[in-house]
Amino acid sequence: MLRVENLTFAHPGQATPYVFSFVADSGEITAISGVSGSGKSTLLDLLAGFLEPTGGTVALDGRDLLPLPPEARPVSLLLQSESLFDHLSAARNIALGLPSRTEKAQTLQRVADALAEVGLEGLGDQQAATLSGGQKQRVALARTLLRARPILLLDEPFSALDDETRSVIRDLVRTLTTRHGWHTILVSHHADDVEALANRRYVLESRRLSPSGETKK
Numbered sequence: 001m002l003r004v005e006n007l008t009f010a011h012p013g014q015a016t017p018y019v020f021s022f023v024a025d026s027g028e029i030t031a032i033s034g035v036s037g038s039g040k041s042t043l044l045d046l047l048a049g050f051l052e053p054t055g056g057t058v059a060l061d062g063r064d065l066l067p068l069p070p071e072a073r074p075v076s077l078l079l080q081s082e083s084l085f086d087h088l089s090a091a092r093n094i095a096l097g098l099p100s101r102t103e104k105a106q107t108l109q110r111v112a113d114a115l116a117e118v119g120l121e122g123l124g125d126q127q128a129a130t131l132s133g134g135q136k137q138r139v140a141l142a143r144t145l146l147r148a149r150p151i152l153l154l155d156e157p158f159s160a161l162d163d164e165t166r167s168v169i170r171d172l173v174r175t176l177t178t179r180h181g182w183h184t185i186l187v188s189h190h191a192d193d194v195e196a197l198a199n200r201r202y203v204l205e206s207r208r209l210s211p212s213g214e215t216k217k
């Protein structure tokens with residue numbers, strides 16, 4: 001379980017700090033909603049280690065994550081428009097999820113497996129710049145698979161997708177979260193994404209998180 005307690009932070013110029021507390025379970029999607037500017041991305045940046053809190057704790061299965069630099073945290077971050085390297089192929093982008101010392105044959109196999117798992121068989125050689133928005137999100141999810149980091153942070157990941165693609169990618173996130181036991185934290189102001197995906201929900205308001213709705217198992 002991911003347990004966040006009184007994680008405290010203020011941006012420069014903010015008189016009142018954010019104080020975040022919530023829990024997220026393995027194999028579950030925890031949704032965080034809140035109006036624009038309420039601090040959702042700030043929370044994800046704190047979890048990923050891009051911002052440094054002034055107090056509080058972040059623990060995964062009892063292990064304190066706050067001393068770890070971003071690259072050492074068991075965290076992947078997936079944004080609305082995907083951060084792929086446009087000039088590299090889908091497969092090369094996915095391979096970036098593996099440690100650079102990984103042996104070539106093993107890399108090829110693991111990339112092929114990940115491509116299949118996200119439904120991109122045969123597209124490994126295509127240049128990232130030429131992929132559709134949904135295909136790019138699949139590549140990003142495949143890279144996340146190889147990283148094997150149990151916390152997946154999603155910041156409005158479906159916003160740029162059409163309705164049909166959005167629903168397919170949502171299903172994929174659900175499947176991968178269950179299969180790999182990820183703690184998936186979904187930030188979204190789309191009520192239907194939250195409705196479709198969330199096991200547990202929080203609303204971010206007045207710099208605090210409050211549980212909202214039922215917890216679905």
Ligand SMILES: Nc1ncnc2c1ncn2[C@@H]1O[C@H](COP(=O)(O)OP(=O)(O)OP(=O)(O)O)[C@@H](O)[C@H]1O
Nearest residue numbers: 011012013034035036037038039040041042043189
């Ligand atoms: N680097 C910064 N310096 C000062 N203020 C900042 C900084 N980054 C964000 N803020 C402010 O903190 C508040 C929360 O921003 P944040 O990006 O976390 O909101 P959000 O909930 O993700 O909004 P959106 O839904 O529009 O993405 C906003 O008022 C924003 O202007």
Ligand SMILES: [Mg+2]
Nearest residue numbers: 040041042155
């Ligand atoms: Mg944001």
